Amino acid sequence: MWLAVVSQPFDARSQTPALRELDHDHGEFWVPSPWLFPASGENLSAYERNGIHLNAGDGEFFDISALTGADSTGDGRSVISFDITGDGMPELLVRQAGGGPLLVFENLFPDSNWLRVSLRGSRSNSLGIGSKIECIVNGKTLYRELYPGVSFLSQGPAAVNFGLGDATMIDQLIVRWPSGEKQVFSDVPVNSHIQLTESDPKVRTVIPGKGVQE
Numbered sequence: 227m228w229l230a231v232v233s234q235p236f237d238a239r240s241q242t243p244a245l246r247e248l249d250h251d252h253g254e255f256w257v258p259s260p261w262l263f264p265a266s267g268e269n270l271s272a273y274e275r276n277g278i279h280l281n282a283g284d285g286e287f288f289d290i291s292a293l294t295g296a297d298s299t300g301d302g303r304s305v306i307s308f309d310i311t312g313d314g315m316p317e318l319l320v321r322q323a324g325g326g327p328l329l330v331f332e333n334l335f336p337d338s339n340w341l342r343v344s345l346r347g348s349r350s351n352s353l354g355i356g357s358k359i360e361c362i363v364n365g366k367t368l369y370r371e372l373y374p375g376v377s378f379l380s381q382g383p384a385a386v387n388f389g390l391g392d393a394t395m396i397d398q399l400i401v402r403w404p405s406g407e408k409q410v411f412s413d414v415p416v417n418s419h420i421q422l423t424e425s426d427p428k429v430r431t432v433i434p435g436k437g438v439q440e
């Protein structure tokens with residue numbers, strides 16, 4: 227397949243005609259301006275389907291693309307996770323160049339216990355970006371790294387989520403800050419959004435609409 231799309235013209239109204247006759251039988255197409263692309267119905271990835279895999283937790287991953295309906299043929303460009311519904315289970319937001327500008331996949335997995343962690347640096351950067359967080363629960367260690375800018379032209383919240391299954395207690399939460407400081411927290415409530423501050427042993431909770439509780 228051959229294609230061409232004019233990139234970043236100085237005038238958004240400008241259009242460039244096709245440079246030669248197109249071979250539509252072999253999938254060639256021409257979009258005269260990038261601003262017209264979403265409405266053109268064309269597809270840069272040749273209708274390749276998006277994929278999503280479920281971590282079984284034992285080293286295996288299951289392809290649940292079709293099962294979840296996430297196998298869109300749109301030109302996916304970025305994906306972030308964020309709990310829109312406020313139940314602790316993160317949704318997926320997929321931004322596409324074609325096939326619909328934005329898809330939101332609500333998390334309908336069975337209810338599970340969870341923990342959301344946001345950070346405030348004192349010696350490190352203010353949002354703790356770059357921190358490594360370990361959550362030890364039921365003898366298993368879950369790893370997260372706080373990097374909200376994870377996808378093309380998109381950014382998720384500066385927080386990490388842990389799915390805890392049926393565990394009602396966290397054995398330990400370990401934060402390794404970019405400054406090199408390591409903190410260990412042992413009294414962490416489940417099913418809550420907590421905020422941890424560098425060099426401060428206090429675990430604060432974040433209540434939607436009310437902010438950080440001391």
Ligand SMILES: [Ca+2]
Pocket residue numbers: 309310311312313314315316317333
């Ligand atoms: Ca949710």
